[in-house]
Amino acid sequence: xxxxxxxxxxxxxxxxxxxxxxxxxxxxxxxxxxxxxxxxxxxxxxxxxxxxxxxxxxxxxxxxxxxxxxxxxxxxxxxxxxxxxxxxxxxxxxxxxxxxxxxxxxxxx
Numbered sequence: 089x090x091x092x093x094x095x096x097x098x099x100x101x102x103x104x105x106x107x108x109x110x111x112x113x114x115x116x117x118x119x120x121x122x123x124x125x126x127x128x129x130x131x132x133x134x135x136x137x138x139x140x141x142x143x144x145x146x147x148x149x150x151x152x153x154x155x156x157x158x159x160x161x162x163x164x165x166x167x168x169x170x171x172x173x174x175x176x177x178x179x180x181x182x183x184x185x186x187x188x189x190x191x192x193x194x195x196x197x
Contacts, residue, residue: 140174143171144169144171145168145169145170145171146168146169147166147167147168147169148166148167148168149166150163150164150165150166150167151163151164152164
């Protein structure tokens with residue numbers, strides 16, 4: 089009976105191989121997902137830089153109509169708005185908070 093137990097290896101090789109294959113697959117998946125997260129963050133940063141570089145300045149002109157110089161018939165004033173540069177418009181790094189400076193332990197409140 090002890091000899092039969094010693095020679096019985098049904099399922100041992102399969103479970104060891106399965107454990108090894110699943111361990112390698114999980115490690116590869118973790119590395120792949122990590123690289124995918126970095127790639128997504130980089131692309132989203134590129135997209136935010138593109139949005140930041142859009143000029144949102146607009147201007148439209150007004151008009152004045154008169155009847156030959158004597159009196160004004162109608163007029164409409166123009167308008168303008170100028171887009172100023174914000175903190176995150178020139179963000180070329182992957183910083184999530186723009187304009188943040190590093191603080192040492194002595195500087196923290």
